Amino acid sequence: MISTRELTKDFVLSRTETVHAVRGITLDVEPGELVAVLGPNGAGKTTTLRMLTTLIAPTSGTAKVAGYDVATEPGQVRRQIGYVGQGNGAGHSQRVGDELSGQGVIYGLDRRAARQRAEELLESLELKDLTRRKVSELSGGQRRRLDVAMGLVHAPGLLFLDEPSTGLDPQNRANLWDHILRMREQYSMTIVLTTHYLDEADSMAERVVVVDHGEVIADDTADALKAKLAGDLLTLTVAPGHLQATARLADKVAGAKDVVAEGDRISVRVADGPAALPELIAAAQHAGVPVATAQVHRPTLDDVFLNLTGRSLREADSTGKAAA
Amino acid sequence: MTTLTVSSVQVSTPDTGRRSLLRDTGIVMTRELKPVLRDPFSLLFGMIQPLIFLGLFGPLLAGSMGGSLDGGVWQWFVPAILVMTTLFGTSATGANLLFEFQTGAHERMMVTPLSRSSLLVGRALKEMVPLLGQAVIVIAVMVPFGFDLHLDGAILGLALLAVFGIGLGSFSYALAIAVRKQDWMFWVVQQTFLFPLMILSGMLLPLETGPAWMRVASKVNPLSYLVDAERALFSGDVTSTTVLWGWLAALITVALGLTVGIRTMLRSAT
Numbered sequence: 120m121i122s123t124r125e126l127t128k129d130f131v132l133s134r135t136e137t138v139h140a141v142r143g144i145t146l147d148v149e150p151g152e153l154v155a156v157l158g159p160n161g162a163g164k165t166t167t168l169r170m171l172t173t174l175i176a177p178t179s180g181t182a183k184v185a186g187y188d189v190a191t192e193p194g195q196v197r198r199q200i201g202y203v204g205q206g207n208g209a210g211h212s213q214r215v216g217d218e219l220s221g222q223g224v225i226y227g228l229d230r231r232a233a234r235q236r237a238e239e240l241l242e243s244l245e246l247k248d249l250t251r252r253k254v255s256e257l258s259g260g261q262r263r264r265l266d267v268a269m270g271l272v273h274a275p276g277l278l279f280l281d282e283p284s285t286g287l288d289p290q291n292r293a294n295l296w297d298h299i300l301r302m303r304e305q306y307s308m309t310i311v312l313t314t315h316y317l318d319e320a321d322s323m324a325e326r327v328v329v330v331d332h333g334e335v336i337a338d339d340t341a342d343a344l345k346a347k348l349a350g351d352l353l354t355l356t357v358a359p360g361h362l363q364a365t366a367r368l369a370d371k372v373a374g375a376k377d378v379v380a381e382g383d384r385i386s387v388r389v390a391d392g393p394a395a396l397p398e399l400i401a402a403a404q405h406a407g408v409p410v411a412t413a414q415v416h417r418p419t420l421d422d423v424f425l426n427l428t429g430r431s432l433r434e435a436d437s438t439g440k441a442a443a
Numbered sequence: 444m445t446t447l448t449v450s451s452v453q454v455s456t457p458d459t460g461r462r463s464l465l466r467d468t469g470i471v472m473t474r475e476l477k478p479v480l481r482d483p484f485s486l487l488f489g490m491i492q493p494l495i496f497l498g499l500f501g502p503l504l505a506g507s508m509g510g511s512l513d514g515g516v517w518q519w520f521v522p523a524i525l526v527m528t529t530l531f532g533t534s535a536t537g538a539n540l541l542f543e544f545q546t547g548a549h550e551r552m553m554v555t556p557l558s559r560s561s562l563l564v565g566r567a568l569k570e571m572v573p574l575l576g577q578a579v580i581v582i583a584v585m586v587p588f589g590f591d592l593h594l595d596g597a598i599l600g601l602a603l604l605a606v607f608g609i610g611l612g613s614f615s616y617a618l619a620i621a622v623r624k625q626d627w628m629f630w631v632v633q634q635t636f637l638f639p640l641m642i643l644s645g646m647l648l649p650l651e652t653g654p655a656w657m658r659v660a661s662k663v664n665p666l667s668y669l670v671d672a673e674r675a676l677f678s679g680d681v682t683s684t685t686v687l688w689g690w691l692a693a694l695i696t697v698a699l700g701l702t703v704g705i706r707t708m709l710r711s712a713t
Contacts, residue, residue, distance in 0.1 A: 172554050194556055202554040206547015212478040221474050225555045269551060 120277055120309045121148040121171065126180035127333075128166050140166040142333035143180065148311060150276070153303065155324030156313045157420065159432055163333035164313035165205065168281050171311070172202045185277050198226070201275035201308075205282050207262050208269040209254045216241070216250035219268055226273035233272075240268040244298055260291035264298060271302055278303075280312035284319060292316075296323055317420045317432060329424060336427050341420060348426045349418035350374070351392025353399060355385045361408040368402045383411075392417065467558045471565025475539070476572060486573070493528050493577050494584060497521070500647070508649070517590040522600065522673035523646045525578055529604045530641060530666070532570040533612040534633055537619030540566065544623050544711075563704045567612025571605045593679030599686075600676035603693055607669055610696030613704030620711045644670045668692035 128141040141163040148154055156164045169175045171184050173193035182189045185199035202208075209218040216237055223233030241247045244264045249257060257265065263283065270278055283299070284292040300323070303310055314320050320327050321341045329337040329344070337344055353372075357365050366380040369387040372395050377388040389395040392415035403410050424432045479486055497520070505516040543549040552562060578601055586592055615633070622628035641647065643657060644666035650658055661667045672689020680686070 174550065174553055197554060197556040200554070202551065204547050204550045204554075206545070206550060208547055208551030210474075210478075210543055210548040211546055213474070214477070214481060217474075217477050217481075221470070221477075222555070224470055225552075225557055266547075266551075 120150045120152070121146065121182070121184050121311065123147075123171070123182040124180055126167065126170060126182050127178045128163075128170060128175065129178045140333055141170070141177075144330075144333070144335055146328065146335065146338075148309060150309050151307060152326055153310045153324050154312070154326045154328060155320035156311065156328045156330055157317070157320040157424075157432075158313075158315070158330035160315060162330045164315075164330055165281055166333075167330070168279055168311070168313055172200060172279055173197055199275060199277060201270035201273065201278040203266045203270040203278070203280045203283055205285070207254070208266045209262070211253070211255040213254050214250070215246065215252050215254060215257070215265060218254060219265070219272065222269050223272045228273075236272060237268075240271060243301075244268050260287055260294065263287060263291070263295055267295070267299060267302070271306070274306050275308065276306075277309045277311070280310065282313055282315070284314070284316065292319070315432065317424075321420050327420065329420075329427065331424075331428055337423065344420065344423045345418045346390055349422035350376070350388040350390050351395070351418060352416040353387050353389060353392055353396055354412075354414045354416065355399065355403070356383050356411045356413075357385065357403070358409050358411065359383055361403075364406060365403055365408055368406060368408075369399060371402070372399055464558050464561055464564075467561030468565040468568065471552075471557065471561050472569045472572075475566055475569035479569075479573065489573055490576055490580055493524050493581050496527070497524050497581065497585070504648070515589060517585050517588055518678055519674060521581060521585050521590055522677040523670055524581060525574070525600070525604060526644075526666070526670050526673055527641065527646055528577055529570070529574055529608045530611065530637065532574060533567055533608040534615050534637055536566060536570050536612050537615035537617075537633075538629060540616050541619040541623060541626055541629055544620070545626070559708060560701060560705055562708065563613045563616050563701065564609055566616065567609040568605070570612060571608050574604065574608070575601060591678070593677065596676040596679045596681050599681055600673050603669070603672060603676065603686075603689055606690075606697050607693040610693065610698070610700035613697070613700030617700075617704045617707040620707045623711070640664060640666050643667070646670050665692040665696055 123144055123146045126141060126144045126146075127139070130138040130140055132138060144163070144167055156167065158164050166175070170177050170189060171182055173189050173196050176190055184196045187195040187199070189196050208222075209215070213221075216234075219237035219240060220230070220233040223236050224230060228236060238247070238250075241250055244267065246261060246264055246268065249261060254262065254265065267280075267283070270280070280299070284295055287295060296319075299310070302308065312324070325340060327337075327339065327341050327344060328335055337348065339347070353369070355365060355369075362380050362383065362385065365385045366378055369375055369378050369385055372387065372389055374390040375387050375395075377386075379386045387399075396413055396415050400410055400413055421432050424430075501516065501520055504520055508516075540549060549562075578597075582590065582592055582597065618632055619629055622632065643650070643660045643664045645661060646666070650661050668685075668688040669692050672686045672692075675681075675683050675685045675689075
C-alpha cells in the first residue's frame with residue numbers, strides 16, 4: 120500500500136540554515152495494516168505524512184502510495200487516499216451537510232449520490248442532527264468527527280490521519296476511535312496515523328513506527344517493542360539487611376538487567392515479568408528473605424523511547440524544535 | 444451504538460484522463476457561494492453597497508463637473524462603480540483563503556484531485572456572481588435617472604470585468620499565501636495597492652485636470668485601460684480600440700495573476 124525508499128525532506132530556511140526534517144525514511148505498509156507513527160514534536164512525522172499525501176514534494180528518495188509515485192503521479196495518489204489533517208478540513212463558514220456532500224462531488228459522485236453518502240456518514244458518526252449547522256458552531260469533538268467523515272466520503276482504501284485526537288478530552292478521544300475502528304472494519308481500510316499520545320499508539324495501532332530526528336528508530340508491534348527494548352520492571356521491598364542478598368538473586372533471574380537496590384527496594388528489568396516474579400519470590404523465600412511487597416510494571420512506549428534515545432518522549436517534546 | 448448500512452460507493456474517478464477544469468472550477472465556485480447564499484442578509488447588504496456609493500458620491504460629482512463629462516455624469520460614473528465593486532471584491536477575496544489556510548480547509552482541498560488552478564479560478568469567479576446581481580440593481584436604479592443602457596455593451600463589459608476579476612483575485616490569493624504567517628499584513632498590502640490603483644485609473648475623478656505626473660502614472664496603470672474600456676462598452680461602443688486595450692489589460696492581468704497565484708499555492712504547503 121505504501122512503499123518509501125530513503126525519503127528525505129529539507130526545508131531551506133535561509134542561506135545558512137537548512138532543517139533536515141526527514142532524513143531517509145524507508146517504510147513498507149501492507150494493505151489492511153493500522154500503523155501509528157509515533158515521535159516527539161518536530162520528529163518529522165507530519166512532514167513524512169505530507170509527502171505521502173502529495174502536499175509537499177520530497178527532496179530525495181521515492182515513495183509509492185497505493186501503487187502510484189507521489190512525485191510523478193500525484194493526481195492518481197490523490198484519488199486513492201483519504202486524508203484527515205491536523206486542522207479542520209471543513210470550512211468554518213460552511214454548513215456541515217454542504218461541506219460533506221461537496222467533498223463527495225469533488226471525488227466524482229453526482230450530487231444525489233453525494234448527498235446520500237453524506238447522510239450515511241453523518242448518521243454513523245452521530246452528526247446527523249447537525250447537518251444544517253454551521254461548522255464553526257460545532258464542538259471540538261464534533262468537528263473532528265466531521266473531519267474524519269470528510270476523509271471517508273469516497274471510501275478510500277488508505278486513510279491518513281495526522282494527530283486525529285489532539286486537543287480532545289479522553290471521552291471524545293475514545294469516541295472518535297470507536298468510529299475510526301468501525302469504519303476501518305467496514306471498508307477494510309489501511310490506516311496510517313501520526314500521534315504523540317503514547318497510550319493511543321499503544322492501544323490502537325497494530326504496528327508502531329517510532330520516529331526521531333527524521334529517522335525511523337524502531338518499527339514493530341507495541342508488545343514486541345516493549346519486550347525487546349524495555350522489558351518488564353519487577354520491584355520487591357524486603358526487610359532491611361537483606362538488600363544485597365536479594366539483589367544477587369534478582370541478578371540470576373533469566374534475562375535480568377538494570378538491577379537497582381535502593382533503600383528497602385530492589386528493581387530489575389526482565390523480559391517476562393509475570394513469569395519471573397513468582398520465580399524471584401520463591402528464590403527469596405528459599406534464601407530466607409522475607410518479601411514485603413512485590414510488583415510488576417509493564418513497560419510503556421515511553422520506556423521504549425527512553426531506551427532508544429536516552430530521553431523520555433515528554434522531555435523530547437519540550438526540547439524538540441517544531442519543524443512543520 | 445448506531446448500526447449502519449453503507450451503500451457501495453461508486454466513485455467515478457477513471458484512472459486515465461484529465462479532470463475537467465471547468466467542472467472543478469464549478470465545484471469550487473459553488474462551494475464558495477454556499478455560505479453567501481445561505482446568509483441572505485449579508486447578501487442583501489452587499490447588493491446595495493454600490494448604490495450607497497453611487498447615491499453619495501454621484502451627486503457631488505454631478506455638481507462639480509457634471510457638464511464636462513462625456514455623455515453625462517451617470518454614463519461616466521456607473522461603469523466606474525462596477526469596476527470599483529469588482530476591485531474591492533476580488534482584491535479582498537484572499538482573506539477568505541487566508542482563513543481557510545489557518546483552519547485546514549484549504550489543505551484538505553489540496554489533497555483532493557481538484558485541479559490546482561480551479562482552486563484559484565473558482566474562488567475568484569465566485570466574487571463575480573454577486574457582482575452580476577449588483578450590476579443589474581445599479582443599472583435598474585440608474586436608468587430612470589438618465590443612464591443609457593446598451594445591452595450588448597453591458598454584457599461584454601461584465602465579461603471583461605470577470606476576466607480582470609479572476610486575475611486580480613489570483614493576485615489576492617498569492618498575497619494571502621505569501622503573508623499567511625503574519626496575516627495582518629494582508630490588509631496592509633492590499634490597501635497600499637488598492638487606493639493608488641483606484642485613484643490613478645480615473646475611476647472616481649477624471650485625471651485630465653490633474654498634474655502631468657498623475658496622467659503619466661495612469662498610463663502604466665492597467666486599471667486605467669479597463670475603466671476606459673468599460674465606459675466605452677457601457678456607452679454601446681463595442682469595437683473601438685479603447686475596448687481592445689481594455690481586453691489586453693485584462694488578459695495580461697489574468698495571465699500574470701494565475702501564474703503567480705498557482706506558483707505561490709504550489710510552493711505554500713510547507
